[in-house]
Amino acid sequence: MGTSDAVSVRPTSAADFAELRALFDDPSFHGWGGPSPLPDAVIRAKYLGARLPEVECFLVLRHGEAVGLAQLHAADDRHSGGMDLILLARVRGAGIGRAVVSILVERARSVHGWSRLTVDPEGPPCLVRLPPGPRTLHWLALLTIVSACDDSSPALR
Template sequence: MRLQLTSTDDFTTLRRLFDDPSFHGWGGPGRLSDELIRAKYLGARLPDVECSLVLVDEQAVGLVQLHVDGTDFGGIDLILSPSARGQGTGRRVVDAMVSRARERNIARLTVDPDVQNERGVRFWRAVGFEPQSTITDDSGRAPYVLMSRSTALEPASGPRSSARR
């Protein structure tokens, strides 16, 4: 798996991804227009929003965003094609995004899966995000779970000693 920052050259790849029914509703209602894809996902919002293609064996299988919310806070949005789910790709993407956030001096990250996306909520918990609140009054959006985690390096666990030998 590798991440590749998007550029205007990636429109056709993004169009193909967003034409997949599993992407419908992500980034806007229904199938996204060409104009919205160009405006939101091809680098026009740098440096505040970094968009990257998720590549597995050089095939685009998803999209991830890192956005800055203030001086030391940020957020991640991630979507993977169904064929890339359940294989550890998402976990590797999150690890890479946490490292990238750390490089940008972002101390804390948030995600906001829809409440009805139980699989998504479980995934984000599994990669270290903890629920903070459930938001039910965000106009134009289904209820979602606001989750966060620190980007601090976890202390390395050394060899465990045991009284029993």
Template sequence: MLSMRLKLAALDDFATLRRLFDDPSLSGWGGLGRPSDALIRAKYLGTRLSEVECFIVLVEEEAVGIVQMHSEGGGSAGIDLILSSAARGQGTGRLVVDAIIAPARERGIDRLTVDPDVKNEHGIRFWRAVGFELRSTTGEEVGREPYLLMCREVE
């Protein structure tokens, strides 16, 4: 069984996040190419928006991905997840989704949402497999490919 845990990103995690974003399998995540150091510090180390939390995914204490949780108000939070290619297909994503439930509950969140692109068939299958259900399809947003809005209740 994999040893996986989430570590809330802190200012001293910059080097870890830089290494993750330099991994080609994370290229383009979040609409970014290779993010600048300043953007990593602002967007992923909590200095930009207090309602967005970034967790580093550790497997056997090695950083293999990132999961963000951002409050949407009304007891709802969106999550974004990216894993390095080496961590995919081994059950890590399922462990991450299970692990994000505790901090969500602590923050009074009762519903999680995700928004995979319509063309991301693998991602859509994954989110369905971990309990997310389709709520709507959006195709009218400027600067974004059409995507699905999927939700899961926090047990």
């Protein structure tokens, strides 16, 4: 799947349960996705691919180690969607959030054809229109997202 230097994302599957359980047991994940500790049944139902194609879940990997979770979810209009991202506290501030946003913005535009993406719809609103044109325009949109969201979203810090 998408890669940016040592950071990559991989769609989750049933085989990823142990890694997701470990992430949700970390204090930096407490309260994300529901009250903590998040029951095994909730992790299986919400984060292991059962909600495809409306919700895509991705493990965030740094040098192959699971350090976070990201989601893309389609809006009702199917021309836009949202992105959620949470990282372990110990890896925040290392540029991983920016790399993941870049990977998933590209996926939202190229795979889904979305023209609009809301980053962390439950947090501070960070909305960007995704240009259909050349990659340079895409990077301008990405910089807008990161500038507007990175400092105010605890999951990206």
